[in-house]
Amino acid sequence: MVARGGAAAARELKGCCGFALCEGEAVLRKLGFNENWIKLVMSCVSSVTYSVLLNGKPGGKVIPTRGLRQGDPISPYLFILCAEGLSSLLNYADQKGEIMGVAVAKGGQVLNKEKSSLFFSSNTEETEKKMILFEAGGVVCGSYEKYLGLPAMVGRSKYKTFRGVKEKVWKKIKSWKNSFLSLAGKEVLIKAVLQAIPSYTMGVFKLPISLCKELNSLYSKFWWGHKENSKKIHWWSWERLGVQKARGGMGFRDVECFNAAMLAKQGWRMIKNSSSLVAQVYRDKYFKNSEFLKAKLGINPSYIWRSVLSARDLLKEGLQWRVGNGNNIGIWGEKWLPTPISKCVQSPMKRFWEDMKVNKLIVPSTNSWDEDLIRGLFKPEEAEVIVRIPLSRRGSSNVRYWGYTKYGNGGASSGQNPLCPICGRDEETVIHILWSCPSSVDVWAKPSSPVHKCATEEVDFLELWSKLMNRLQKGEMEWVATIMHRIWLRRNKVVFENQFYNPSKLLQMAGEGLEDYKLAQISQEGSATTVDTADYNVMQKKWKKPGVFKVKANWDAALDMEAKRMGMGIVIRDEEGEVLVSVCDVRNHVDHPAIAESWALWKALEICNKLALSRVTFEGDAVVVINGINREVEDQSCMGHITEDIKQVFKAKRDWNIRFVPKDGNKVAHMLAKYVLELGEEKI
Known part of the structure; x- marks a missing residue:
């Protein structure tokens, strides 16, 4: 009921008022967009005009009074913003108790016979069919009747089942076949409209390879300007056009690859949201005593299960282990190392260690690596990689994360994100x-x-x-x-x-x-030309005193990349600015700036906890670390367990908070961090 009510409201928003000028501008401003960006978007909305093609020629211009409507390339993006605004209003009304339930019937919900249909198996007897039809009053549907826009049954010919997707794309292209589109316009239409048409179906079913190739062919022909009675030369193949823009292509999606990515996303959801209804249904039917990554096809599986399982290998390529306690991670054969290629241990397997787990390499009392054992088991370079892996100070459980996104949460497009070509x-x-x-x-x-x-x-x-x-x-x-x-x-x-x-x-x-x-700057007269640089008068942010009855803890880290060693500096001051304590310390086997900053913050938390300080403001200049801690969503990246450990501390200490300060307001902590790198030992 709630879902259908929300859908009806969304349809009303979409069909009646489009992206209205006043509502749209308010939504953009409420979501925090920059004013210059809002002006650019609203200029696109307010300057839109339409014309009707009559016998292939555009007629007079029509100026809408309510902004964009369905069909504009920019419309899907703006509609998402409006839907976000609608969702926020519904949530706000629900919190205030303004949305109440609706009683459908005294005895429960009643079947809507006008919107219902029946489908019978070929094994159903005719007498049973007639009896059910008489009682239910439904209408018998065909073999390929659709439910929610998707086929309810998939026959042997997968191409016939899904060819309607191709027909939708072709109809859309035919309505655009004119000479008024520039290459930039075609790019927008392909990415925002044409390639979005099969997305809904591809998120559930694996399309036949032949159909994927035909869709790519349609996109390519539209790009190169084919007409009904003439053909144009394809100067580049579709595969080359699909290369990211940063590498010389146009960034168009390959249908088959994107289909696999979306199906892999479904598998990822079954792993991360195991309590969801769809995960429970498929687990009970196909892998009741196992897990998704080890599940088998089973007997007489559905085509949806076949489709999701076909993308499991792609999912396995990107999944990695984030080591917590190491209990269920095999030392050999599992992806748990942050190495560029294999992610697995390459050192020869030791005798009697074949089935050992990673927890055997961890000292339980300190939640740290057993360096002597590790250096005896693995090659020197691999041992160095292992001891640099950060471990949770709280002994958190192991987590699988997606290795190609910043926070470890998988996405259908994450397999196509432009990664650094060097690292x-x-x-x-x-x-x-x-x-x-x-x-x-x-x-x-x-x-x-x-x-x-x-x-x-x-x-x-x-x-x-x-x-x-x-x-x-x-x-x-x-x-x-x-x-x-x-x-x-x-x-x-x-x-x-x-x-x-x-x-x-x-x-x-x-x-x-x-x-x-x-x-080259020396002129013919022999005098060097000077170029005036812009005056960068950046506001110097000085350190400020905390509030009354509060203390402030500034923290920073410095990193020696060659020695793989970090220095951390912490200085704690009272409300008058007097130093209560200052600490600097070193930590080995660290080679990532964000990890170094996280360990420095953890050190500051430990010190304040030992001193029993109740009201503390922690200030640092590590934007990435602070933003990760302030995010409500769980950080599932390789260093996410450190972030989650810090989050738990702040949840337990209600009067502790963390905020960003520019480096000019964090100079003392920064100097301590650099100083201890030269000193080499802890100083208080």
């Missing part, structure tokens, strides 16, 4: 390529580089650039810009020519490039 681990962004990628970190860690990267993981390139502008001289900034340029060129070399430069060679080439640039 192959994180999403390829500007800040990642130029700053956060391990290959870039190695460059910045060299003694000859103008900056030595600290533990803070930057998330915005412009913010990073502003910080550097405030700290470095003009000559150093020129050196930084040249190095970044060379890092980008190295990335292109890897992608297009499969060549990689080591940090020393990259810095050498950057130095030569900077000298060439300076020589």
